[in-house]
Amino acid sequence: GPSHWGEQYNSCAGKHQSPININSLDVKKVNLPPLALVGFDVAPKETNLTNNGHTVVVTMDSEVTPTVSGGPLSGVYEYSQLHFHWGDNDTFGSEDMIDNHRFPMELHVVFFKQEYKSAKSALNYPDGLTVLAFFFEISPDDSPMYEEFIELLNNVTESHQSARFDTPPALQDLIADDLVHYYTYNGSLTTPPCSEVVTWIDFKEPILLSHAQVQAFRALQDEHNTPLTHNFRPVQPLGDRVVLYNTDELIKEVDLEKDLPPAVEEQDLDTNRIDASASESSASKTATKRPSSQENGATSIQTHRTLPMVMVVMAVLAVAAARRTAC
Incomplete structure (x- = not known):
């Protein structure tokens, strides 16, 4: 079982393993560039569903x-496969x-970095x-959106059975709408070899399925012809890692007023703030379910300092006095 994986695979006993328990009160809020999703709205020519005995x-x-x-x-990451845990x-x-809460099911959409050519070779690079991860409620x-998917599960109840979609869904039809709010951290595969090569992106908005639809997954059998359930790994220590939470809310990175003299503090400062209009506009137009029109947005940061006029005049007089002395 998972508790003995480290005996066979060194990485499974590593310090940056997945999954983890994310404490929403102990994350660093950030405004990252919007996710650029290409091809998520395109229906594939062919989509196959396979019960591999584990998922x-x-x-x-x-x-x-x-x-x-x-x-x-x-860099750019290319789709490899998706699978579920329940x-x-x-x-x-x-x-x-x-926050110590487990959801009834989780979807993992796996991508590999394009420059590494394949998911297998990508395991050699940090x-x-x-993995785009989506929770279910x-x-x-x-x-x-999951009707045909659930129907196909009836054709793959036994291990190593496969079925083909009559109407292949676009990837965007299987995931949540809100692609702006998410947690992200560096972790690992959750099954051997547990390679610590994964950037996890856990979206906050869950996907909704009925109890009966989730129950269809529990009717599947593993390679021993026993119910295929509990196919998830126990949580691992967070260690020295920091979990980031991406949001479209305004974030003040630096409070300049703390570092400026009293005379400057009295002025009308527009301190180091992320431009709300640029951030919210980019997020709403790009990280949505219209991936083909997405562009990477840039954060606009504006900083203004206004010096009192008297300080400017004093500086000019000082320079003039210095020149007279030199002459």
């Missing part, structure tokens, strides 16, 4: 392979926890992978 994996064959960049990422009831199932109503 349900979705692979896509698309003319436009989805990519993600921006946010905390350096428990045997609605009280747990997710891997990461928020920035090799990113129980809703009284079925999700229409």
Whole structure:
């Protein structure tokens, strides 16, 4: 089991492992560039769903392979696959926890850095992978976006069975709407070899499914023909890592008033603030479900200092006096 993984795989006993319990009161709030999602709105030519005995994996064959960049990422990351984690009831199932709360299910959309050519080779680099993670909550109503998905689960109840979508969904149809508010941290794969190569992006807004829809996942069987449930790893120590929380709220990075003399403090200072209009406009137009029109926004920071006129005059007089002395 997971408690013995470190005996076979050194990385599984590392200091930057996943999943973790995120304390929302102990995160650093940031305004990162908007996530740029390309191809998320394009329906693939073919989408296959496979029960691999550990989870349900979705692979896509698309003319436009989805990519993600921006946010905390350096470079462009290409879609590899998506899969799910769930428990045997609605009280747990997710891997990461928020404020000691587990969700009934979690979706992982896995991407590898394009310059590394494949997900396998990306495991050799500390920035090799990113995972867009979405939590699920129980809703009284079925999700229409997941209807065909849930129906296909009936065709893959046994391990190593696969099924093909009649109408392949675009990736954006399987994820949440709000792509602005998220937690992000550096972590690992949650299964062996537990490589510490993952930039995790955990979105705050959950996806809603009915109890019956989540129950369909619990009807699957593993490779031993027993119920496929509880396929999530226990949380790991946070250690020295800092979790960032991306928001579109105004953040004052530096309070210049603390460092300026009293005469300057009395002036009307526009201290070091993130320009709200630029930040909110970029976030609302780019990190939404219209990924094809997204652009990386830049944060506009404006700093103004107004010196009292008397100080300027004194400086001019001092320079003039110095010149007379020199002559």
